[in-house]
Amino acid sequence: MNVDARSWLFTPGDRPERFPKAVASGADAVILDLEDAVAPDAKPRARRSVLAWLAQGHRVWVRINDRRSGYWADDVGALASSHGLLGVVLPKTESAADVEETAALAGVGVVALIETARGVENAGHIARAAGVVALALGSADLRLDAGLGDDPLAWAYPRSRLVFAARAAGLKGPLDGPDMQLDDALITRVQAEQARAAGFGGKLCIHPRQVSAVNEAFGYTRGQAAWARAVVSAAEHSHGAAVRVGGEMIDRPRLELAKRIVTAEQEK
Template identity: 40%
Template structure:
């Protein structure tokens, strides 16, 4: 599994093993089996035991697992589980301590995907991104909203305004770039039957520089993947830009009354590369 190439990551509760196969068949780039928020405290040990047995029958590096936090009573046993060959990477909730991340990476020999979901994590973002074993950053907006006492999420029927998270999202994108990580993965979109809203949400994340997002329901996979792909209009625009570049041999040129120079041409090439990859 190429962690850097993942765009759609689907959560499935560890205490619902009957959903594992459905999640794997959803078409998502990877599934995250969740031992943390999705599992009540009284069921965590049983869920881990069930998951361990299932992992024994899975292909190497085929799934991701979200463990419980470093300060939780379940962390040590979760860490032992993560040595399973079937686990490609570990999703770390409420990551705030770069040293603890490095220790976890060394103990499991697995890449880490830390959740950035608190003010403290944001203040230590570059150190977290640079920690041993960290492969990509994940954005956790719901816990961040609680930590910062933000007016989010809105009551049903009110607009879902994401502008309050712009400062955090931009920091994740910048820190990932500075520290040589693949583009970060955006937070979940909770309205899992709102395909139009999901599409707009995904494209807003792309405009900021995110490389994909986390999903909570299999029905979100197809619309999310469609939204992540370059649109026909973008592809047509890119072809016009590159045709103009070829005519002027890379010099600055006007296309449709807009100046086009090297950065714009690079953007056009990336759009067509993403289209071909899809």
């Protein structure tokens, strides 16, 4: 279960021919979707397709339908015994109980997708719920629910609330909502860079073309990697004292950042 993934790619659960393409896209995590990407009359078929894919030994995440929908119980019940299920993404999470009941019945960790004003206000409780592994911002639905516009200032509060709720609960930075522009990788890259600067740990994607831009934005440049290696090397001989590297005084927080970068580069 890789909750350190940068890019999380949604793929409609009723389009099994797309599953292999999603896995080959370079996304760190693939989410087979049973919710918004699937029409109501296609949900049973999508559930069967997802279960068949899992039964073949594939390891993916699944976005189920929300706890207050008429599909949630069937989704959770069907997935509970599935091998290869890395975890579930729970849309419209509004309370710790939403997460805890889902995790208990599904038997896997839950990415809590925050898509309503109530969910934003309860982010701290949700982040501390038993079974939660990450928070995620459902920007499209939140925009509708809260009446938010495009001005970045309108999004400062919900975005910061999720970031601080996640970190205070010991979780990684939350996942940013997807870029709805499918054909401009530059926009996706800029949005992902802004999300990372705001404290997010990854980003949801709705098209394979977005994956590389997100991975690059949440990765490290060659210069950053070289700096990190130099810092870690210098610290090995400092006996715990602050060190000077390239004219910069390296204290404990900067050393920890350097170690994080080195580890991330080694895991590529």
